[in-house]
Amino acid sequence: MKIMHLHNKQTSIIIAQLDDSVPWIPYLGASLSEQIDLVQFINNTTPMQPSGYLDIHPQLSVFSTEADGLYATPTLRGHSNGEHWCPVFKFTSWNQLQPNHLDILLTSAESALEVTVSLQLDDSGVIAMRNTIKNCSDKAYQLDDFLVSIPVPELAKELLSYTGRWLQEFQPQRSKLIFGSQLFENLRGKTSNDHFPGIVVGTENFREQQGQVMGCHLAWSGNHKIQIEKSQQGYSYILAGAKLSPGEICLETNDQFSTPWLYSAYSENGLTAMSRQFHRFVRKEIIKFPDVNKPRLVHLNTWEAVYFRHDMNELKKLADSAASVGVERFILDDGWFVGRESDNAGLGDWYVDTKKYPDGLSPLITHVNDLGMEFGLWFEPEMINPDSDLYRAHPDWVLQTYSEYQPLARTQYVLDLSKPEVFDYLIERLDSLLTEYNIAYIKWDMNRDLAQASHNGRASVFNQTTKVYDLFDAIRIKHPRVEIESCASGGGRVDYEVLKRTHRFWASDCNDAIERQTIQRNFSMFFPLEVMGAHMGPETCHTTRRVLDSQFRSLTALFGHMGIEAHLNECSEQEIKEFTHAIKLYKKYRDLIHSGDLVRLDSEIQYVATGVVALDGKHALFSLSQINFTDSSLAKPLVLAGLEPEKMYKISTPTIPTDFASRMKKLPLWIINNSGYLSGKHLMTRGLAMPMLDAGSCFLIELEL
Ligand code: GLA
Numbered sequence: 001m002k003i004m005h006l007h008n009k010q011t012s013i014i015i016a017q018l019d020d021s022v023p024w025i026p027y028l029g030a031s032l033s034e035q036i037d038l039v040q041f042i043n044n045t046t047p048m049q050p051s052g053y054l055d056i057h058p059q060l061s062v063f064s065t066e067a068d069g070l071y072a073t074p075t076l077r078g079h080s081n082g083e084h085w086c087p088v089f090k091f092t093s094w095n096q097l098q099p100n101h102l103d104i105l106l107t108s109a110e111s112a113l114e115v116t117v118s119l120q121l122d123d124s125g126v127i128a129m130r131n132t133i134k135n136c137s138d139k140a141y142q143l144d145d146f147l148v149s150i151p152v153p154e155l156a157k158e159l160l161s162y163t164g165r166w167l168q169e170f171q172p173q174r175s176k177l178i179f180g181s182q183l184f185e186n187l188r189g190k191t192s193n194d195h196f197p198g199i200v201v202g203t204e205n206f207r208e209q210q211g212q213v214m215g216c217h218l219a220w221s222g223n224h225k226i227q228i229e230k231s232q233q234g235y236s237y238i239l240a241g242a243k244l245s246p247g248e249i250c251l252e253t254n255d256q257f258s259t260p261w262l263y264s265a266y267s268e269n270g271l272t273a274m275s276r277q278f279h280r281f282v283r284k285e286i287i288k289f290p291d292v293n294k295p296r297l298v299h300l301n302t303w304e305a306v307y308f309r310h311d312m313n314e315l316k317k318l319a320d321s322a323a324s325v326g327v328e329r330f331i332l333d334d335g336w337f338v339g340r341e342s343d344n345a346g347l348g349d350w351y352v353d354t355k356k357y358p359d360g361l362s363p364l365i366t367h368v369n370d371l372g373m374e375f376g377l378w379f380e381p382e383m384i385n386p387d388s389d390l391y392r393a394h395p396d397w398v399l400q401t402y403s404e405y406q407p408l409a410r411t412q413y414v415l416d417l418s419k420p421e422v423f424d425y426l427i428e429r430l431d432s433l434l435t436e437y438n439i440a441y442i443k444w445d446m447n448r449d450l451a452q453a454s455h456n457g458r459a460s461v462f463n464q465t466t467k468v469y470d471l472f473d474a475i476r477i478k479h480p481r482v483e484i485e486s487c488a489s490g491g492g493r494v495d496y497e498v499l500k501r502t503h504r505f506w507a508s509d510c511n512d513a514i515e516r517q518t519i520q521r522n523f524s525m526f527f528p529l530e531v532m533g534a535h536m537g538p539e540t541c542h543t544t545r546r547v548l549d550s551q552f553r554s555l556t557a558l559f560g561h562m563g564i565e566a567h568l569n570e571c572s573e574q575e576i577k578e579f580t581h582a583i584k585l586y587k588k589y590r591d592l593i594h595s596g597d598l599v600r601l602d603s604e605i606q607y608v609a610t611g612v613v614a615l616d617g618k619h620a621l622f623s624l625s626q627i628n629f630t631d632s633s634l635a636k637p638l639v640l641a642g643l644e645p646e647k648m649y650k651i652s653t654p655t656i657p658t659d660f661a662s663r664m665k666k667l668p669l670w671i672i673n674n675s676g677y678l679s680g681k682h683l684m685t686r687g688l689a690m691p692m693l694d695a696g697s698c699f700l701i702e703l704e705l
Contacts, residue, residue: 003039010031010266011030011265013025027045030266053069054069056069060149060235063149077146078145080140080142089113089115113137124284126285128261129150161195161198166489189453200525209270212268215526219496242465272642275526298328298563299561310336318567344385350381365439377441381415383415384397416455442483450464504561512543512548520534521610538565555698558700599612619705624690640683653674654702688701
């Protein structure tokens with residue numbers, strides 16, 4: 001038996017290989033000591049073949065096909081004119097590119113197919129996997145399914161996945177792992193709200209600080225499938241890849257096709273420790289900020305302030321107010337280009353509307369820049385309204401199957417980016433605006449799902465997705481200093497592959513601070529806080545009509561990339577005071593929030609609590625958001641996590657003291673003095689005395705060594 005052991009401080013992956021069979025992964029879990037006798041370990045931990053099955057002993061290999069006798073979903077489905085539907089792969093070689101990077105080459109002589117399984121273990125603990133297939137035959141090979149598979153730790157019993165919709169993204173759902181398949185299939189043509197491509201499997205009742213968990217995220221912004229298989233033969237595994245439509249991918253001789261990357265992280269200590277690995281990985285490998293030393297600037301986005309009502313004087317006044325509360329970047333949202341009076345017209349005509357901006361955008365941009373702020377601009381490049389000059393000139397540029405039927409969504413169609421003339425038009429338009437104007441930031445929106453997406457009659461979601469990436473890449477090459485936000489009616493295109501090309505996500509169109517607690521908490525499962533757009537909205541939330549206190553709205557936006565989504569000139573004095581204070585806090589703590597380790601505390605129905613601990617452990621900031629009123633007359637102590645047990649922490653609060661008199665005869669001493677001391681151990685076991693908070697309010701706790 002040949003054995004490879006990829007390992008680091010957190011994780012070990014053992015890959016074993018016998019004779020010429022495809023390698024399998026007998027172990028994936030917490031790091032094993034290097035001295036371990038791996039043959040003994042594998043032989044004494046691997047379950048053996050029961051009676052009543054085939055006389056072979058099938059292993060769940062790194063690339064299982066129907067030929068293996070597993071009777072569970074294979075990684076490959078395809079055929080060559082009806083033949084070679086069940087190829088038998090043999091191990092050919094492995095190539096250890098770096099100590100923790102392995103490429104395994106498999107070949108099927110009969111069907112002349114080659115598969116490379118790439119497996120990489122990053123120092124953060126994140127495992128990256130991708131499969132590539134090459135057709136070496138002289139006949140075309142039709143690919144129906146081509147997936148990555150990763151074994152699920154044996155003790156896993158429960159599944160956490162995410163569903164959602166417009167205004168309510170990242171809604172968690174828990175279920176048991178059951179025999180058979182649990183399938184999440186996204187057909188929306190973008191990452192989607194309803195099936196965010198991330199799941200977690202774990203031991204019973206896994207929580208933030210407890211349980212063995214493995215999270216997996218498929219880095220892909222098109223159709224996808226993620227499937228959890230639990231077979232009667234004792235194998236549980238996750239399959240993931242792009243969801244292909246009939247006929248979509250046909251490999252001609254020497255053509256290659258790769259799955260998206262599947263990123264996974266294992267933790268023995270619950271979800272917070274798993275997220276820590278993903279966050280460190282994203283910071284190191286996925287996001288590429290143009291300037292790593294530049295902080296995440298405070299935004300004001302004009303959408304909910306003015307919608308399509310673009311009046312130069314009003315916008316200038318809004319910019320004045322923004323600068324005075326501490327905003328650092330002013331983003332002009334939808335409504336600035338020709339014909340865009342409402343969301344019924346104009347998409348595609350990326351020329352400044354001279355009715356609204358007789359002298360172009362320069363007067364506004366100069367005004368914004370003179371106030372010391374950067375300027376950002378909204379685009380929705382992939383879209384076209386039938387009521388646009390572009391559509392009137394090129395109705396054939398629409399991504400559709402039959403010209404007579406393509407449903408509209410928000411009165412718009414999608415452009416077929418696989419047509420070079422469409423791609424070139426968009427590059428020319430964006431490039432010329434970014435060249436003419438001092439635009440530091442793009443809010444890149446995508447406001448409809450794809451439907452019957454075809455290029456020359458063939459299914460084309462996969463190609464459209466890669467062309468979207470090409471479009472991002474082409475703009476970034478021409479304008480490398482411009483930061484880009486990925487928005488798709490809020491958080492509809494949130495994934496690592498788009499994050500390789502962008503710098504921020506608009507997590508949701510919903511700025512309701514109550515709804516945001518769930519959205520932001522679950523967003524943070526796979527993404528660090530600095531890429532999560534979080535805005536302070538108006539008193540009455542535009543999307544839910546809920547009325548919330550300005551303190552709660554502003555502190556809910558603190559743990560993210562902060563901004564404002566409100567008409568500052570219509571805000572009350574109290575709101576302006578709160579927003580200004582929150583922006584000051586954000587500027588003070590953003591280095592910590594955007595570089596430290598996130599600690600989510602297990603929430604109860606009444607509250608949500610989160611913190612960030614500096615990498616050196618010397619500084620931390622926690623927030624307690626009270627959602628409903630407490631269920632007991634004494635406020636429960638808040639039990640923290642992620643601290644150093646032996647260290648003594650100085651405790652204080654940067655929250656503006658409010659009037660607690662109606663609920664508390666006496667406040668905890670550390671709040672009265674705004675100073676107190678407790679060890680990490682006591683903070684993490686006994687907990688910190690808290691005041692009784694109003695429902696819909698937030699309290700901050702700062703810890704320093
Ligand atoms: C989408 C975005 C919003 C806003 C509008 C503009 O809904 O999510 O933030 O930009 O489009 O049309």
